[in-house]
Amino acid sequence: MENLESLKAEILAAIAQAQDLKAWDEARVAALGKKGKVTELMKGMGALPVEQKIEMGKKLNVLKAEIEQALENRRNELAEKEMNEKLAKETIDVTLPIRDEVQGRIHPVSKIYEEVVAIFGEMGFEVAEGPDIEDQFHNFNALNMPANHPARQMQDTFYIPNKNSDDFDDSYVVRTHTSPVQIRTMESKKPPIRIIAPGRTYRSDYDATHTPMFHQVEGLVIDKNITMAHLKGCLYDFVKAFFELDEIPVRYRPSYFPFTEPSAEMDIGCLKTKSELKIGAGTDWLEILGCGMVHPNVLRAGGIDPDEYQGFAFGMGIDRLAMLKYGIPDLRTFFESDVRWLKHYGFNPLDFSSMTGGLSNNGGSAR
């Protein structure tokens, strides 16, 4: 019996010493293989007397079970060790940079377009459009600016000769404002009208604050009982929503546009310092848009009876809105296609604008 104890110790030691699966298998075969020591002992039992045989059988079974358990434990240990060694070899420097992912961006002009559409859409406006090249009727005359009207000189107009006429008054213009869309809308649909018309506009002016092309959004509301109070309410609601503020000081100044009367310009309160512009607080005013009650001549030009219908119109600069809201300092940079600028001031393509989902997530961090 002492032999069995020492055999057990010997086998368990061999298993414990196995440093890899090969050594482990050798230990297993040496103990439990066909010619293994335990197997041999089991084979030798047949020669024993019955009583001894039973007793020996029990002992050997216990021994075998213990060895099997030890083998399994050791194998698990070895497998884990082997896995760890393999993984250790696979180690990489995770501080290495990622692949250079090229992320696209949406231009601020498109972003503001979407924000403005989201806000006015909520107020029941639809988006209307018109051509960039216009005839003078739609760009001027129908908007209460007949030929020689001094207001025509307020807008430095680009002209395109009309091949069918030498008369300068027949030449086309590249639209100086989005207001011709007012006329085109009135020509094509009956009141009530509630539209905004965003788009490209052009004036022959190029300096620190003017570019020959810029973007405007026009608004037109026509119905039977729309008053100047609605104009004020609508635009106040807009600026609050647009600048994402609960309150914002506003001021209206009487002004002049040929196509509206009374006309006004709207200022919003702000704080100007050398380094920043803070919208919504402070003692300074910033002009943000022009507006007014639609002039009866304009309604007539659009085929609408001014004794039955009335309404308001407004126009504002999309680029300017972008500059104010997102702190973009220079208008000219909008059109320079500098990739550094587009990345910095552009917006994540998944940052969609809605009144319910939010106007802007501030573009997401630029990557």
Place this chain on the structure above:
Amino acid sequence: MKFSLSWLKEHLDTEASVDEIAETLTKIGLEVEEVFNPAAQLEGFVTAKIESCEMHPDSDHLHLLKVNNGKETLQIVCGAPNCHQGMIGVLAPVGVVIPAFNEVLKVGKIRGVESFGMMCSEKELGIGEDHNGIIELDASTPVGVPAKEVLPIDPVIEISITPNRAECLGVRGIARDLAAAGLGHLKPLKIEHKNGTFASPIKIKIDDFDACPVYVGRYIKGVNNKAQTPKWMKDRLAAIGLRSISPLVDVTNYINYDMARPLHVFDADKLKGNITVRMAKDGEKFVSLEDKEYTLDSKSLGICDDEGIQCLGGIMGGAEKGCQPETTNVLVECALFNPLVIARTGRKFQIDSDSRYRYERWVDPKSNVLGSDYAVQLITEICGGEVSEMEIAGVESFEPKCAYIRPSRMKDFVGIEVSKTQIMDILHKLGFEVSDEGERVKAVSPTWRGDIEGEHDLVEEIVRMIGLDKIPAETLPHGKFPKQVLSPAQQRAVTVKHELASRGMLETVTWSFTDSKLAKDFRQNEDAVLLYNPITAELDEMRPSILPNLLLAVKNNIARGYDNLALFEVGPAFYGRNPGEQDQVAGGVRSGMTAKKNWIGDVRPYDVFDAKADALAAIAAANGPWENAQITNDAPKYYHPGRSGTLRLGKNVLAYFGELHPMILKKFGIKQRVVAFEVNLTNIPLPRAAHDKARKKLELSQFQPVDKDLAFVVDKSVSAASVVAAAKNADRNLISEVRVFDVYEGENLPAGKKSIAIALTFQPKEATLTDKEIETLMKKVEVEVGKKVAGGAVLR
């Protein structure tokens, strides 16, 4: 329009401060652009007494002063001729900024003598034009007090005048508006009509009463144009930036800005014969007082003597017969001109003048005699002289417009109640003749207002005066629920932008203009849409394609050191000059590598398939038929002829894509390959109706698909698309997908041949395919491809 406070007070009796005045101006529609108050620049300047005045030892004109500033006595070197002992003036101590020089005053050393400050002239302080000497204050002025408290300081206000408010191009108009707004009282005019003592030797004749309804001429003999313009007038003119020239010129300028009343003064001795007001003859010459020669046409109005046109009526005087210092006899013109004639001539010959500016807008048609009287009064006061009887051609008559306002209209149109009494009061103060007609108020417009036509104009006057801030703000009532905020075409343009940006491209916005020299190669037809008056030669054409501007962007970014580029723009391209002859295009360019080089090393150059992928993605995002579009290799000539394609639906071109032609890139100065695409969104058909939004029913098979590969040897000229199409055609029911996975040319293939390997997916719908069925399908594909592909195809 600029004016000084003292000038305003000439017409307005008011106690209001500059700030109150400025605030009110903006509130009533005369927007203040700037208030310039010289006092703001005079912090630190004090009154001081010259205790002693000696000559500088080393100069024959400099003085050495001992100046007491109330605290101490300073040594100061002074060059002013008028300084003397006992004089009280204004001292600029060391450290202050002299307004005229905008420089900090330091301790100076003048010809060896130190100077600890400076005694100042009006001009140096920015409060006047006088620079003949230093300021001499009244002897009773206390010493050592802030200078701004004792100096006659006249702040200047600059406002912008909208085109409808011509009368506010004169200070009196502004004063009237302020009075109506409750900021004081309008003073009566002090202009008297002087009867002449002799008949004017120069007579006036008008040939065209439409262009010039009335002309008043006044001959004054024996004026002294070398007299000094009075200081008050010089200062007021200087305050608004007008230099004093001579009394005669100064008076016309002054009245122009005081009453918005243009005038002209001829040297009567230079005029030959009488004055005739007539249209110019075609080709007639005129030399302006700016010495520019113009060749006039028959639509320009001339003020003529026997020798021709001496003044371009209402716009600019001539060089020859204007006033000089020696002038002694003058003819003063005060006339009315047709604004349309003035506007046309001014625009045609591009002459800007204060006179044109006013005539073009509105000059009070009843101010000709009055203006003439005013000029005569001021000229004779300053220059002396004897006045002739008034010469007048035409009649000064004007039927003022009359409009009506219903008080109820204020509530209905503006949203605020205003009483009839208040309406009448406001209009009256603005110069309207008002009368109560029960339901409405009748208002006869003053002659200085040319802009009043109807009720809306009167409403505006009331709104201006009560203040826009009094109108409540009401949220817009809910209208009918809009069908859709964006039209389908607008909506898909937005989607396309987001699709392209999410593909790693930067959205840009470039001019709708482009350079015709560069655009030439991109035009689809002969007619270039050129601007009549481009702002620069590089922006002279409405772009026929988005690509030229994007290529300039590529060039500029490469020049800045950024050469891996992916840019796109969605915007118009113009194919004609008539309104509406424009397409909405999504265009993009890629150039350089797909990414910056990295340690993993998996970057590659952009190639034509990136541009093709962009084009297909844009078409798909626009809900277009990206899978069914036919691809042909006939892109426009600005693309690489062998590496470009056109995507069509029937006849309609949906898109072009490809590498750009090297010759084009050379013209742009780009040295690396550029791939590009242009998707014409306008040509992508819109869904017919909303129910088109329902998706086709998804049919999912429960049987395992089978993938098999085949390789064909075909002629080199065979397109991959034709192999794929033929393979698909072999069994439209079971073959669900065919993909090209290898293209090989070279060794082991006969000359002129290439191998195209395709992966087929068989998707059974009713039962799992047996080996035999699969074999049959493969055979069908082999036969079909062999039959349909030009030049045949054999299995490799």
